[in-house]
Amino acid sequence: xxxxxxxxxxxxxxxxxxxxxxxxxxxxxxxxxxxxxxxxxxxxxxxxxxxxxxxxxxxxxxxxxxxxxxxxxxxxxxxxxxxxxxxxxxxxxxxxxxxxxxxxxxxxxxxxxxxxxxxxxxxxxxxxxxxxxxxxxxxxxxxxxxxxxxxxxxxxxxxxxxxxxxxxxxxxxxxxxxxxxx
Numbered sequence: 747x748x749x750x751x752x753x754x755x756x757x758x759x760x761x762x763x764x765x766x767x768x769x770x771x772x773x774x775x776x777x778x779x780x781x782x783x784x785x786x787x788x789x790x791x792x793x794x795x796x797x798x799x800x801x802x803x804x805x806x807x808x809x810x811x812x813x814x815x816x817x818x819x820x821x822x823x824x825x826x827x828x829x830x831x832x833x834x835x836x837x838x839x840x841x842x843x844x845x846x847x848x849x850x851x852x853x854x855x856x857x858x859x860x861x862x863x864x865x866x867x868x869x870x871x872x873x874x875x876x877x878x879x880x881x882x883x884x885x886x887x888x889x890x891x892x893x894x895x896x897x898x899x900x901x902x903x904x905x906x907x908x909x910x911x912x913x914x915x916x917x918x919x920x921x922x923x924x925x926x927x928x
Contacts, residue, residue, distance in 0.1 A: 792847075802847040809840035832922065859884050863917035870915045874908035882921075889917070894925030 792798045799817035806814035813829055815822060824830060831837060864882055867889075871879045878896055882889035898905050900923050 798847060802844055805844035805847050806840045809843045810836040811840045814840075859889065859917045863915075864889060867912055867915045867917050870912035871908045874911045875904060876908050879908075885922070888920035888922050890922040890924060892925045893923050 792801050796817060799822055803814055803816050803822060811830060815824070815828065817823075824832070861884065864884055868879060868881050876896065876898065880892055880895045882891050884890075893900060896905075900906075
């Protein structure tokens with residue numbers, strides 16, 4: 747496989763994780779049951795995945811996350827060097843305001859992930875050569891992975907190859923990559 751093919755594969759896989767992340771994070775922001783049909787996410791919501799992802803990005807920017815990227819290849823790519831603090835109040839409030847436009851939907855009933863499926867997925871990642879892959883912490887329908895414990899870059903061929911190989915074992919939801927690899 748050439749470097750160009752590897753780079754294309756890495757870009758495609760990196761685009762997938764943030765879309766899942768955005769959807770899963772949004773499912774964790776459940777409302778209080780009030781009807782907010784007059785909010786920014788109106789009844790004319792897009793149904794095409796690319797249009798939905800673009801509308802979500804625009805909504806996030808309109809709600810204070812100025813550098814939120816537009817989708818590429820149908821996915822939204824958030825990287826640690828994007829300058830976006832996904833733990834900030836601004837980000838959380840924008841997610842809440844834009845949740846009806848989430849490109850992913852939910853992670854299942856109540857936005858929760860099945861711990862047994864998470865374990866199978868993590869075991870697969872380790873079997874693919876990332877022996878130090880930590881057990882993900884499940885939060886609000888997303889798997890949080892401490893990259894500082896793993897020691898590889900998320901865009902490395904090693905990491906992306908394992909993600910691709912274990913895609914069929916994914917428990918759904920999103921992936922939050924925190925910390926910088928050492």
